[in-house]
Amino acid sequence: MFYVFYALALIFIIFWCGLWILHFIAIFHAKLKFYRKIDPYYGIPYDGVSILKPLKGLDSNLHYNLESFFTLQYPVYELLFCFEESTDPAIPLVNSLIEKYPDIDAKVFTGGNIVGVNPKLNNMQPGYLAAKYDYIMISDSNLRMREETLTDMVQLMDDDVGIVHQLPFTWDREGFAPALEKIYFGTAHARIYLFADFMQVNCHTGMSTLIRKNLLDDVGGLQSFGCYLAEDFFIAKSIMERGWRTRISSLPALQNPGCSNLKAFRERLKRWTKLRSAMVPHTIILEPLSECLILGIFTSWAVYVIFMWDPVVFYLVHVLIWFLLDYTLLSIIQNGSLPFSKFYFIIGWLYREINGPLIFLSAFWDNTIKWRTRIYKLHMGGIAEEISPKLKL
Structure with missing residues (x-):
């Protein structure tokens, strides 16, 4: 014994x-990867990016979050805002931003298409079908983007890379619950995420991710992953199994929800x-x-x-x-x-x-x-x- x-x-x-x-x-890995110098003039001519924004409901920070996508320092992109219902209260806000930034190519889609049980994919499907560029970016509604983020992600899309994704993190906010979120995403979650990225193990999250559209089209598009709730994991799995690498952006994804509380945080985890x-x-x-x-x-x-x-x-x-x-x-x-x-x-x-x-x-x-x-x-x-x-x- x-x-x-x-x-x-x-x-x-x-x-x-x-x-x-x-x-x-x-x-x-974090020390080497994060906050590299980003040359805004690198890679001319630029590849176009179609940004899918699945939205539902209105919160106090949504205006700031969405506006940050209209001010990206990137020359060729479109914003595709997707709503499940035509009566969603966030639609007037999106329309007001489209009027404020007429030089940005932006469209609104309502109604969705049912492609499976995943409501996020159902919501995004019309926008995906209308996307006109070779790169698809999927970005959650609660993210606030730095101006140079999209440039950084496109620059990292080497010839053998199929996905560039951001480490989930948080925007600076006051209160214990926001502090707890920042601690979690910057310690326990980041530790595993960064190690997996170093080892090229699938750690992909669909919170903020840039994907070669042809790699999705080759397997039938987003609808091929409609049977999963964690579609991000299976999208990356499909792409990596075909020999493509993933890379992590040098800028983390900054979640900025309008409100946070401990119960919602526990339920999310x-x-x-x-x-x-x-x-x-x-x-x-x-x-x-x-x-x-x-x-x-x-x-x-x-x-x-x-x-x-x-x-x-x-x-x-x-x-x-x-x-x-x-x-x-x-x-x-x-x-x-x-x-x-x-x-x-x-x-x-x-x-x-x-x-x-x-x-x-x-x-x-x-x-x-x-x-x-x-x-x-x-x-x-x-x-x-x-x-x-x-x-x-």
Whole structure:
């Protein structure tokens, strides 16, 4: 029995060492990748980009978010705003921006086309069919863009690259919930995202992504992914399986929703956890063991078994170093002073670390996903079934 415990302890120590390697790779990868100098005159003539903006509803920051797309420092692009309903309250706002910036090629599409259970793809389908450029950019409604972002993404689209995507991050906002979002996206989420990008493992999110349109057309367009809720993962999977690379933009995607609260944040993380577990089943084991506090408990026991080290001291040092590396990574991605105090960071970091395992457990026992007004049942492989449908388009 001793040898069984010894072998198990050794496995935990090896896994623990692997995660520290992951930490350092993410930090160095972020340092090398982010905030490179962007030459606005690079690559003339420019390739045109069709930007799909799926929209639903109105919030207090939507005007600023959408206007940032009308002021991009890029010469050839079109904006395709897609609405599920012709009565959406955001349509007058979009029309007012189109009038304000008459030199920008922008169109509004309403009604959508049903191509599957995914409401985002249903919403974007008319815009996709009308897109006239070789590059498609899919951009969520809550993003606020820097002027040079599109130029940066197009410049990174080398001959062997099929997708350029942005690391999810957040715009600076006041309050604990926005601070918690920035901490999560700049630490736990960024760590895995950057490591996966370094290893060329599929980590693609459809929050802000530039794609060669012909690679989508070759497999039937967006409608080929309508059976999935996490269409972004399967789009990247399809493209990477055909030998194309993905690259990460040197500028993160800046989420800027009109309001944030802790309940909505937890529900969002729970939904993502369910999707990951269905698409990549081995995360059911690896994900909770990768959490700082849980990993520290098991590894403290392991070093006591093998080396007879004090488990309490080891655990405290483990947590401290993990905390410092997370702060370092967040500072690199922020590229400047954090919009909150170090005390805020400590509280937010502890809140996230304590709630991470709890969110995973609550997600594990329920395979249904609530998305706005709809409810879906999730099956292994990532295929979704709508069980509480909204009125059909």
